[in-house]
Amino acid sequence: MKGTVQKKKMRSGKEYFTICLTYQDPYTNKRKQKVVSTGLEIKGNKRKAQNMIPSLIEKYEYLERYLPTTLDHDISLCDYLDEWLKSKCISIRTSTYESYSYRVNSMKKYFKKENPRLVDVTPKMLKTFFEYSLSYGKINQKTHKREPLSVRSVRSYRSILFAMFNEAIVDGLITYNPIISVSVHGKKNKDYAEEYLFLTEDEISSFLQFLKIHYPRLLGIAFMGIYYGLRRSEILGLKWSAIDWENETLTIEHTVVRVKTVSIKDDTKTTAGSRTLNLFSSAKQCLRTIKEEQQSNAAFFGNCYQNKEGYIFTWEDGHLYNPNYISRKFKQAASDFGRPEITLHKLRHTCCSLLINKGWPIKQLQYWLGHDDVQTTLNIYAHYNRKLLNQSTNDLEDISAGTLQLFK
Template identity: 30%
Template sequence: MTKIIKYTNKDNETLYKFRFYAGIDELTGKQRYIRRQGFTSEKDAKTELLKIEYLVSTNQYYKSVKSGKFGDVLDEWLALHKETVKPSTWQFIELRANKHVRPYFKDMYVDKITLRQCQDFVNKTFKVAPVAYVYSVSIVKNTLDYALRLGMIESNPMLYVIKPKKQASISDNHGNFYTKDELKKFLDVAKDTDLKKYTLFRLLAFSGIRIGECLALTWHDLNYKNNTIAINKTLARTKNGIKIQTPKTKASNRVVSLDNETIQVLKMWQLEQRKQLLKLGINAMNKQQLIFSNTKNKFIIIPTVRLAIKQIAKKAGLYPITTHGFRHTHATLLFASGLDIKQVQARLGHSNVQTTLNIYTHAIQDKQDKIGDEFAKYINF
C-alpha cells in the first residue's frame, strides 16, 4: 500500500508526497514508480494518488502522458511560478531562464534529458557565472520537478549533478564583511567625504537592514522618541522601473532599534537635507520625503551606492565589500557582542532561523570556539 509521507521543505512548510509502484515496464523490464510531491494537505495527496491508481489499473496512465519539449514545460512552470513571487524576483528569474537556461535545453524532450547533459549544463554555466550559476541550476531543477509531477519523467536527473566548487579568491579570503576596526576606518573616511554617504553607511552597518529597505525609507519611518526605525517596504527594480514594494518576507516587516549616535547622525543629515532641497525649491517637510534621495530628490539606485563603497574603501585602504556586506558586518558583530541566534534572526528579519544559521556559520563557529574560555572565566576556579 502506498504511503502518504509528510515532510518539511527549506521554508519550513509542511508538505506531503508519495511514491506509487506502477508495475514493470514491458520494454525495459525495470520497475516503474510514479512520484508526486509538494501537496499542501494530505487530502490533496490522497486525491492525486487515487487518480493515478485508477489510471494505472485501467492502462490509461502511460497512454495519457506525453513527453514534451523542455521549452514548453519551462513556459508552463514560469507561468505558475510568476504568481508566487514579487515582480522584482520574477524579473530576475525570467531573465536567467531566457538568457541561460532556454538556449541550452529548449528543443530537448524532457524524458530524454540525461544526467550527463545536466552535468554539462552545470559545468558550462559555472564557468560563465561561478556565483550566480546556482540560480540557473535551480530553474532547471524546478522545471524538471514540474515535469515529474505531470508524469512526463520518472526521475529528475538534476538531483544527481556534481556541483563545482568555486576557487578561493582575495574577496573570499577576506569575507564580505568588515571587522570592527575595518568598519571604523571605513566610516571615518565616509564622514570626512560626505554627510549623506556617512549617514547611509552608518545606518546600514548599525541596523543590519537591507539596501533596498534603506533606500525606501522616509523620515516618517523614523521614531526619534523611541530611537527606532520601521521597516515596512523595500525598493525593487521591475520591468516598469524602480518601484516600492512590500518587504522580502513577513518577518522582514519589523521595527529596528538604533543607538543614540546613529540617531544624532540622522538628525544632522535631516537638517542638511532640508537646506539642500530648499535650494532646489523642494519642501522636505513632506512625510513621504525619502531619507536618502538623489540630486533630483528621486530614488538612489544601488549601483550608485556600490560606486561610493569602492571609492571610500580605496581611500581607507580596505577591500570593498558589497552593499549586502554591511548587513553581514552588522550580523557578525552582533554575534561577537553576545546576542543569541534568535535575537539576530529577529533583528535581521529572517523568517527562518535556519537562514541565519546557514549565512552566519563563520560568526557562530567563532563564538563556539570561545565558549570554553568564557565558561572558565565565568566559573573562575
C-alpha cells in the same frame, strides 16, 4: 473585476489606502482578491485612491483571462522554459519574475544550439551545463572574456530547472525529474579568507570617515548597514514615517528593490523582516543630519522636489536611488578604501560580528537582522567570528593553575 478602496494601518501607526481588486479565477472559477498598495496616506487622499482603480483594473485584467495551453509532447527545452516562465508571471512578485527571466534567458543561450526535446534531457546534459557555468558562465564586461559563475548563481539555475521539470511532470510531458540526481559543487573563493568578509571594529570608524570625505552620499547608507544590519532594500525603503523620535524607535516595513525595474513594496523580504529597532544616539544624529540636508534641498528645488513619499535616502532633488547604482557605488568605494571584497550586503555580516562580540543572545540577534529562521542566523553568520573561540586563553590560564604541580 471590481476595485474597492480600503485602509491599512502600519506598525508605525500611519494609515494608508490600499485598493482591493476582486476577480474570478478562470482556472478554479473561485473569487479571489489582490491587494495593491497606493502609497497614499489617509488624510486628504481618498479621491486620489479612488481615481487609481480604473488603471489598476486595466493593469491586472489578465488575472481573469484563461490561458489555454496546448503543449506538444515534442516541445523543446527552451520553448518549455518560456512556457514555464510565462505561467509564473501571475503568481510571483515582479522582482522575482524578473530574476527568473534573467536566469532563464541565460540558460537558453547555452541550450539553444542543440535545443533538445524536453523528454530527451538527461542528468548528464544538466551536469555538463552546471560544470560549464561554474567555469565559463559569465562574460567580463571589461575584458569580454568568459569567467566562472558563482556557485550561488549556478544553484539558482538548478532551483529553476527543478521547478520547471516538476511542472512538466504535472503537464504530462515527462515521467521523472532528471535533475534530482544532479548536484552543484564548487569551492569558495580562497582569495577572500573568512576574516576579511566583514569590517573589524577598528576599521569601521576609518571606513565611515573615508566615505564622509570621498563618497558622502553613502555615509548614512553604510551606517544603517553596519549598525542595524539592514538589507539594501530595507535601507532604501526607509521613510521618515518609520522614525518615532519620541519613543526612539525605527520600524522596518517598506522596501525598494530592483532587478530590471524598481519595485516599491509595503512589506519586507521575510515575515520576520518587519521589525521595530531601538534608535540609539549616533543613529539619531545621523538621521537628523540627513533630514536637515533634505530640508535644505527641498527649499532649493522648490516645486521640482520629488520626495512626496518621505524617503530618507534620495538624490538631492528627492527622487529615489536606483538600488543597483548604490551597490555599484559602494563597491567602488570599498575598493578605493582597500577592501574590495566588502559589499553593501556584507555590512550585515559586520553588524552580526559586532553584536556577537558584545555577547548578544542568538534570538536577539535573529530579530535585529530580521531572519525568519534562527538557523539562518547560526549557519550564515556565526562562523564569521570563529576567532572568539581562541580569545579565552586567560580564563584557561586561571582555571588550570592548580594543575601546574603535576608536571614538575
